[in-house]
Amino acid sequence: MARPRSDAARTTMIDTARSIIVRDGVHQCTVDEVARRSGIAKTTIYRHFGGSDALVLAALDGMVKAMEPPDTGSLRGDLWEIQRRYLRVADDPRLRELYAWMLHRSMQDPVFAADFRAVRVQPKGSTVVALQRAIARSEVPPTIDIELAMHLIQGPFASKRIFENERLDDDEFDTLIDAIVAAVRALP
Amino acid sequence: MARPRSDAARTTMIDTARSIIVRDGVHQCTVDEVARRSGIAKTTIYRHFGGSDALVLAALDGMVKAMEPPDTGSLRGDLWEIQRRYLRVADDPRLRELYAWMLHRSMQDPVFAADFRAVRVQPKGSTVVALQRAIARSEVPPTIDIELAMHLIQGPFASKRIFENERLDDDEFDTLIDAIVAAVRALP
């Protein structure tokens, strides 16, 4: 009907937001700051995104590189690899901060929670594939609740690394993997 | 040397903060709001606590009733009871919000993280006692890393209930408890 919204402006905003998030953390990623650095007017940002939440989510979307699930031939091997990668990512304080911020916003706002879910970084997909392969190999019963198994797998790592903010050394990591594999096998 | 700080004022601030947290959630618990509701001057609040973080932590301290560890005679029974109570508490959205807020603030500020640690609501103490009893009964090896076992136990519940914000039905709960007990027994 009339002048369309500028794609170039949208791209610039997202790129600016992204670089702020990566360089300085999500807390610096305010509408004012994006406007200042990008040269784009605040009003334009509000027209495009309606607020910093949607802007951050748009910036995050696409940064999330889906992990191709490893295939080592055993559930233990696959989970070892998946969680190893997960912990490497979680070593970045900005990412832990980002995760905590998203959890925080999700608790305040169900709409944000739903959007967050769509964009989230998670080893979830890989873990599902690893579990399906383990079922195909008859390594675990085909009747298990895969979603529950996922929490059984990633919960202990998240608890120690995110909630408690403690690193895991190699021994702890292996011990946890072994115990978790035993737990998954014990699932009905 | 001179006039001491008013204990009455301090108590009033803490009580006001507490009631705001319980009634409206931690987000409404700002210095301005506490001042408005309590009739105490903002400056006085800053003199006493230096900011809303310390005020909230002070308000929380004392609300946390330590849970007396259940003693059912088996690790499974103890963990069942402990996690059941934990989930009942986590059913309150204001508490999940509070937890997310604390995690969020902890990521930003190591000092807050340390203070948070001292005040935190957690079934940690009970779980440690349950594990020690299980060791005494030779239900699990005496060599296990108790802290790691704790994450193995509470991680899956936290992952599903806090991170994912999903409730657990009775079947899921029992399944998870069984799998976790198997995992703890598999610890070296």
Add this chain to the structure above:
DNA sequence: TCAATTCGCAACGTGAAGTAGCGAAATGAC
């Protein structure tokens, strides 16, 4: 009694959220 400190009050500065009005530029419809 007196010096020191607190309390309550009012005002101020900062920073971010979000909104409003305006001129200029761009674009779809005709």
Add this chain to the structure above:
DNA sequence: GTCATTTCGCTACTTCACGTTGCGAATTGA
């Protein structure tokens, strides 16, 4: 090509919370 419509960038504004400062009055230890 013309024109109505919408966007864009700008400036300015309101609101809210944080945190600070200065001041008179009240309180208390020495």
